[in-house]
Amino acid sequence: MASVSSPARPHPLQRLNDGEILKAKDILAKSHDSGERLLFRFTYLEEPKREDMVKYLAAEHQDDKTATLPTLPRMVKFVYDVIKGPGEHTLADAVVDIDSGKVVHTQTHPTESQAGYAPFEFAQFQETCTNSDMFKEALKEFELPPNFTITIDPWPYGGLDPDENIPRYMQGLVFARDASKDNLDANHYGYPLPIIPVMDFNKKELIRIDRLATGGKGDPLEPAAASDTPKKLFANHKSAEYVPELLDRPLRTDMKPINITQPEGASFTVAEDSSLVSWQKWRFRIGFSPREGAVLHDLCYDGRPVFYRVSFSEMCAFDFGDGGAGRSANNLGLGCDCLGAIHYLDVWDTDPEGLPTLSKNVVCLHEQDAGIGWKHTNFRTGRAVVTRLRELVVQFVITLANYEYIFAYKLDNAGNVTLETRATGIVSVVAIDEGKTSAYGNIVSPGVLAQNHQHIFAARLDPAIDSYDAGETAVVLEESHPMPAVDPLTNPFGNGYEVRRTPLEKSAFADAEPKLNRVVRFENRTRKNEISGKNVGYKMTPSATQLMLAHPDSTQARRAPFAQHHLWVTGHRDGELWAAGEFTNQSRGEVGGVKAMVERGDWFGREGRRLMGGDGKLSTPVAWVVWGLTHNPRVEDWPVMPVEIHQVHIRPADFFTSNPALDVPSTKNETSVLVSSSSPCCDAKEQKKTTDSQQEDPVSHMQGSGPDVKPKDIGSGSKDGKDKKRFTTLLSGVFGKKE
């Protein structure tokens, strides 16, 4: 490998540090009028152009240690408001080159483009509401139990109606909290109020209070008119506590500790600049942005690239675009969010003034055992060889008001890549009249309706299969089809089937087709597997999960076309990282998302170069994989829901010339122990004895011929069969005497 960057100069993909942010912010500030104030919303590394970066990576990955690495600029991307006076906000973005000290890109955006909410807006929204006469007036419609206090959850406004003006809105879900418990973590979500304050952020005032219907089946969707006497709330509500000291039941005491220890240390190393990770032939860099959270760059196995970049991109509620997944990342706790030997990453973000702020422990790395990895027992000799599947997990957890998502990249020692999401936290709820039920959701607590909803995720995969050359990577859909007939020439027994390949040469979308076993293959067009003769590749099976149910004419559907197909394949363009476009907040429709990318009709690959015309540059395909969860809440999802787990599996497919985990040792773990029956049965002693002896040489029982027969040589062959007499003896016991 060529010499790496000196400590003085960070690697081009390394996360920004505080000095870089500060320097870039100062450069940007100086480029603005002194009368303009800047409000910083998102700050992250502007990655080098892919075309430049792959040259760097090619040099970096060379064996020649004297190779010169190209010098690539370190650049910072800012998304920010330019404030010229009260309410006079203009959204802008800029890229600052730290080395040259120049602002190399700057753009202002029309009010149709709204950046995601910054956390300080949550506080301001709460302030505005609680100080508002309009809000105070609205609260008078209700009578709360004594000692209940109001809590407001900030909430994105959603998509605007087509004829609506475009201020910057925020809305709020209003709850009450039982302050008599004297615990700020008493759960307010069990006490929803049927009002929604809406704030104009430019004017810094509430513009209206929406009222919610609280009826059930058969009732109209309109809210009831306000009555003269305050409506008495929460008379029969149950508390919904989850913090241990407020729980309505004792904690279980029978869950004994499971300790996971690595006496020789972890098998992974986090080298040099805390971004480069090596583990079990895998090697990658971890990036992090306030929008995406953790990102994997330059993912290689045994020195061979697999992905240029892997990231989680968006969700159908725009948690990335409206909120910011990275910015919502939890500070993880040792011994809580992962067990074992853990490495944490800290990342630098900015505050609203553009000053660097350190986010601690926002990503954790650890390895874990995942059960049997491969096993074979030779039934002739009884010898079993069994290895363990080992995973490296890169995990971050985000909190979006009531809800949590756990995102993880998992690599394993068999060359597999898994994207995992876990949904947990507190389901979104609204008030419903006591005793009523609804077709739109489930009653999870008296008077509390958890609405049916969907979570749809998009991840972005930028494959680089065994080469970073933009012309080399191909995307192929492969399906398994039944054959049309029993045919003596092609399908004599009727059990044959046909594998069909459809290479994608142009941007397109597609859906999962489990009936056809549709898999997506990422392949290198040139490099062949020396054994099979097929293109080296990785394959992904898109999950056949339900796609967006919202009507195509709805604002929701128009804003998130990505959620309408399981797979999008687009031509790579630098900076295109967002499945629903860069500015999703209050969008009326997708701008610059996967739908637009497909519609522009990029061709990729070498054929594409010929067909594409224009600048003649090679394009490389980017895949966007979409999966989801139709979440019709269960009562069990209350007050905090058990994780709903989903995994996307990406596996080598003729990338290697044999099982890449073949060299995993079948070492026996020395710390495992036996658990006996609490009332040992008659054979417990013998059992112990046998098990001990089997630790050295587990013997398959599949011969099934009883303890007094050790058929070590069943079928050991006509030429070297030994001890054949034993079988004959056994068999004669059954057949011999009579026959």
Added chain:
Amino acid sequence: MASVSSPARPHPLQRLNDGEILKAKDILAKSHDSGERLLFRFTYLEEPKREDMVKYLAAEHQDDKTATLPTLPRMVKFVYDVIKGPGEHTLADAVVDIDSGKVVHTQTHPTESQAGYAPFEFAQFQETCTNSDMFKEALKEFELPPNFTITIDPWPYGGLDPDENIPRYMQGLVFARDASKDNLDANHYGYPLPIIPVMDFNKKELIRIDRLATGGKGDPLEPAAASDTPKKLFANHKSAEYVPELLDRPLRTDMKPINITQPEGASFTVAEDSSLVSWQKWRFRIGFSPREGAVLHDLCYDGRPVFYRVSFSEMCAFDFGDGGAGRSANNLGLGCDCLGAIHYLDVWDTDPEGLPTLSKNVVCLHEQDAGIGWKHTNFRTGRAVVTRLRELVVQFVITLANYEYIFAYKLDNAGNVTLETRATGIVSVVAIDEGKTSAYGNIVSPGVLAQNHQHIFAARLDPAIDSYDAGETAVVLEESHPMPAVDPLTNPFGNGYEVRRTPLEKSAFADAEPKLNRVVRFENRTRKNEISGKNVGYKMTPSATQLMLAHPDSTQARRAPFAQHHLWVTGHRDGELWAAGEFTNQSRGEVGGVKAMVERGDWFGREGRRLMGGDGKLSTPVAWVVWGLTHNPRVEDWPVMPVEIHQVHIRPADFFTSNPALDVPSTKNETSVLVSSSSPCCDAKEQKKTTDSQQEDPVSHMQGSGPDVKPKDIGSGSKDGKDKKRFTTLLSGVFGKKE
């Protein structure tokens, strides 16, 4: 709970012991003529009738400890051959009542019904082949490298052609092994020969040698005619070793141990007779049969029944019916097949003479950590409550010649039940001419073709949702449908969707419908969830995996109709445990499998009672869930394939009145440790410090406002907000000065 059986009398669901088997075998033997010899093929517990058993369970589960438990018979089921003379085999089955000493059921079967192969037949097959002149003659067609020896894998014959006679056949896949390695575990599967000997087991002789085609794309499917000079085999073949001492590469040395220990012991107990297991409010009995492997009986959560019985039933290659999954179960090794604190089960089987034989360590039980179970961070206070998902795993591993399957039942502390299968072992291969490729499979090693194939599994679920009353359990298909239009009265924003329920009152099959989010709900018709008002239940999402690709006219399709739909719901009948029927070996079509069960049109449930007529007995629905893997082999699957994992998830759905894992303590694990960067970066010291302090009270960073702001009270409400000034200060930094 009522008093349990005395040690002298086993629980009615307890696995058979050696004394019982011996006694029953003697009773059976005495019932036969002295001139008849018996060849025992399968021996297992004949479970009590469900109707009787649920009365027992109702009494057993009562709080009244003085309740009398019904006395249920202990019965043994035998499947065996009656041999009256050479080649004169008659298949029979019998049930022996140990208490009365009587044979209570006996039946002989026509030759159309063939029991699965018994392991001793493997040895006999090998003997017959290697002694056969026909086989020796066939081998002369080939020239093997020096020191190669012949090894034959026994293989079920498959389904007979309609006009074929019905002897008992076995066929063999022929391989060579490099004996020069002086290691009986040298892998023969890398050296396939293109011949298949077929044996008539009744006549004890080979009847023919089938020759296999070795051509590739474009070649005919017929085998080439035998040449005068022996065909030279394996000239350029690669060895395919997997045992460590023969590997062609060094073992990796960088996989450091992960030790999983339970210093306070395991959280589960295996009580009294080694069949009753208690863990985290779950309680069940483990059965085991040579056909099914491990079975869960009487699965209850917190004393409430969920399933009467759960089992794996069949596969599309009839590994259960033709082979016997339980009989093929590996003897597991401590520290190899599971890590941590492990309990093993031994089970009694019989040898061909009906004598009891002990199979050691064929099932392992252990608990494991499975990541975050539920989490919520209060973004106002920064307090995170995070709990771990804990699983109890009941696992067994079977070897069927070249191939391995790992079956597991997983229960967790959130009330979920998961059925897991892992496919591993050595893929089935045939010879192909060197340099050729095939449309029917992949070249995994020179001259070795791994054919495309499918693995389709069926599990049998006998639900008993909160009641064992046969009339109480219902099966409902639930789907989520888009609404037809944006409509001001019902769907004003176009984002609504409709949940539709279709109760199944009559036996039926159905497929997974991910586009409709089809879930199968097992419900109690009477008991309502006191919160939601809905029927208490569990739900299962059938996996949308590809179904059988074989042509409907093929023998394969006719033998395994179960593999043509993802779900079958049938009316319960005692003893019906087999998705493809009891006798699958050489079957021409399904007899007594799910297709037949559906076709007989049972109605179940209370409505069913009225409609059913006949004996007027209540029927209860049994669900058969089917999933699979279309396995188009990768080069990576050679020589032993990394596990392909599949899980079926069954989750409570309004069974509980809140998250059942709410009482799981959020205890911090004390043995987790930090892993630093190997070249610490500038803030490594500070990082260590911060992380330590956060162990006590992990603070969410989602406020994103930087380290000098601790917005503990963001949104803490208008009435009890404290320290509000801090925000005002922060906000004024951005807005205050200018506005």
